[in-house]
Amino acid sequence: MHVPELVLAAAETVLLLGESGSGKSTLLSLICGTIAAQSGSVSVAGVNIASLSPGKRDRFRAEKIGLIFQQFNLLPFARVQDNILLPLQFAPERRKRVKDPPAEAKRLCIGLGLPENVMASRAGRLSVGQQQRVAAARALIGTPALIIADEPTSSLDAATQTTFLDLLFAQSRANNTTLLMVSHDTRLSGQFDRVIHMADIAKTVREVA
Secondary structure, eight states: OOOOOOOOOTTOEEEEEOOTTSSHHHHHHHHHTSSOOSSSOOEETTEEGGGSOHHHHHHHHHHHEEEEOTTOOOOTTSBHHHHHHGGGGTOHHHHHTOSSHHHHHHHHHHHTTOOGGGGGSBGGGSOHHHHHHHHHHHHHTTOOSEEEEESTTTTSOHHHHHHHHHHHHHHHHHTTOEEEEEESOGGGGGGSSEEEEHHHHHHHHHHHO
């Protein structure tokens, strides 16, 4: 019997394609440990998430996984710098890897194509494309093992999508961070190391069952 398996390599960029209702969000929730698998196991950075208590799962997620949400989930009245540094408050290990947090936040912003003076701006005053890059910087700071991006380019035109992904890939490689991005847009396929289709995962699960 073939058991369905999804393995992501360090610094690999992977696109997970699927239509609405195909199970993408459920898969992300399993990887993040917000829901428990009924069978099998989910390991991130060599740790079986099911072996952790709920509190330890929350701490582990904060340390090992950077999230880029579709709606970005920035604090609109807080400064860009404060938004980027927020994960470090909940992740001591990530915080230890950042010698100078403000300088690292600035480095990430510049690497993602934002102007140097953006750090003091309120996040809610930025354009959609700028907010997206701030959200990426927030996910990348402290070099988590895995970045999960849930439809982060859905509100951008094709040219802006390409620019953003190129910058995100560059920062992920620099940090040796794996990137798993979820989308329904097949046009993005050629930009990733690997493409996985939810339909293939669902088919394998049905065959095993």
